[in-house]
Amino acid sequence: MPRGPCSLVRVSATPVAVLAVALVSSLSRCSLLEPENSVVSALSPYFGTKTRYEDANPGLLPDPEVPRRDPELLEETCTPVQLVALIRHGTRYPTTKQIRKLRQLHGLLQARGAEDDRTRAAGRGDLGAALADWPLWYADWMDGQLVEKGRQDMRQLALRLASLFPALFSRENYGRLQLVTSSKHRCVDSGAAFLQGLWQHYHPGLPPPDIADMECGPPRINDKLMRFFDHCEKFLTQVERNATALYHVEAFKTGPEMQNILKKVADILQVPVNNLNADLIQVAFFTCSFDLAIKGVKSPWCDVFDIDDAKVLEYLNDLKQYWKRGYGYSINSRSSCTLFQDIFQHLDKAVKQKQRLADMDNLEAWWTNTNPNHCNTGLTEK
Numbered sequence: 001m002p003r004g005p006c007s008l009v010r011v012s013a014t015p016v017a018v019l020a021v022a023l024v025s026s027l028s029r030c031s032l033l034e035p036e037n038s039v040v041s042a043l044s045p046y047f048g049t050k051t052r053y054e055d056a057n058p059g060l061l062p063d064p065e066v067p068r069r070d071p072e073l074l075e076e077t078c079t080p081v082q083l084v085a086l087i088r089h090g091t092r093y094p095t096t097k098q099i100r101k102l103r104q105l106h107g108l109l110q111a112r113g114a115e116d117d118r119t120r121a122a123g124r125g126d127l128g129a130a131l132a133d134w135p136l137w138y139a140d141w142m143d144g145q146l147v148e149k150g151r152q153d154m155r156q157l158a159l160r161l162a163s164l165f166p167a168l169f170s171r172e173n174y175g176r177l178q179l180v181t182s183s184k185h186r187c188v189d190s191g192a193a194f195l196q197g198l199w200q201h202y203h204p205g206l207p208p209p210d211i212a213d214m215e216c217g218p219p220r221i222n223d224k225l226m227r228f229f230d231h232c233e234k235f236l237t238q239v240e241r242n243a244t245a246l247y248h249v250e251a252f253k254t255g256p257e258m259q260n261i262l263k264k265v266a267d268i269l270q271v272p273v274n275n276l277n278a279d280l281i282q283v284a285f286f287t288c289s290f291d292l293a294i295k296g297v298k299s300p301w302c303d304v305f306d307i308d309d310a311k312v313l314e315y316l317n318d319l320k321q322y323w324k325r326g327y328g329y330s331i332n333s334r335s336s337c338t339l340f341q342d343i344f345q346h347l348d349k350a351v352k353q354k355q356r357l358a359d360m361d362n363l364e365a366w367w368t369n370t371n372p373n374h375c376n377t378g379l380t381e382k
């Protein structure tokens with residue numbers, strides 16, 4: 001559930017190769033803890049950056065550990081030299097900020113519930129009452145942390161990558177794989193889970209040790225690289241700390257489309273419209289996705305919104321991403337240049353090394369004389 005990238009995987013092979021493959025994938029994908037995929041919502045296509053991974057990539061549902069591969073890709077003719085994967089964290093809890101808004105909504109509903117016992121006693125199919133009774137199971141400590149499902153997302157991703165590129169993920173390359181991550185807890189935890197997935201690949205059936213004891217070494221934290229937006233002064237000044245940078249988003253939040261939803265929701269929940277605002281409504285909308293992704297349950301919040309509402313709320317989220325992360329300001333994308341430079345430098349290095357090796361008569365002799373730490377093998381997590 002996105003914002004920036006979360007992980008970057010870089011793996012190099014022992015050299016037998018002709019082609020460098022860069023795989024920069026915004027990590028998503030994963031699969032279900034249990035096969036209860038019947039729990040879906042008509043709203044699912046509109047959650048944008050909060051979409052459940054399996055809804056974005058349903059091809060994985062039959063077997064989340066088996067990759068789907070273009071049959072043409074890597075067909076005998078070429079061999080991958082290096083793999084670079086930029087990976088997001090797995091499924092996570094809402095942030096504390098989101099949880100507080102949800103609690104505020106819950107409070108509104110419960111205050112209303114006390115005055116409303118008559119209606120409820122009358123047995124009206126009251127969505128507001130259902131929501132007031134729906135347990136608020138999110139607590140502040142959860143603060144955007146990776147959930148168990150998110151660990152599974154990462155383990156399965158590792159298994160898919162390993163079976164997609166068997167030459168790169170060979171046993172002898174395992175020790176050269178490196179992972180870099182941002183310091184964000186959900187990213188550190190995602191990296192650890194990814195390595196546990198790989199352990200499972202290399203040692204099926206054995207419980208994974210502490211990641212510090214794995215051959216590939218623990219993930220390295222590098223915020224300059226992986227949280228480039230926090231280290232780009234121009235981005236911070238022009239966008240992040242600039243009160244007017246998102247004025248289009250603010251305008252939409254108070255515009256007629258949003259007003260219609262506020263009125264409609266106030267009416268359904270039977271709370272004063274003045275107590276609602278776009279931010280609260282957006283969190284309520286995302287709660288449908290969080291409950292599905294984390295618990296595999298369909299929250300009554302899913303029933304509050306129809307498809308037209310969902311389109312408006314999707315637009316609100318897209319608009320924010322556009323101005324803050326996307327094309328709205330050129331500095332948004334330019335702030336990632338350091339990361340991409342790093343990726344391409346490693347790719348260039350892998351290709352050069354490969355070419356050098358191709359010129360050598362005795363590859364094996366060369367490798368025995370090489371410090372394995374010099375290999376461009378990275379597995380990066382942010």
Ligand SMILES: *[C@@H]1O[C@H](CO)[C@@H](O)[C@H](O)[C@H]1NC(C)=O
Pocket residue numbers: 237238239242243244245
């Ligand atoms: C803040 O954003 C507005 C709107 O894009 C822009 O006109 C202004 O120059 C920005 N301020 C700074 C300090 O960059």
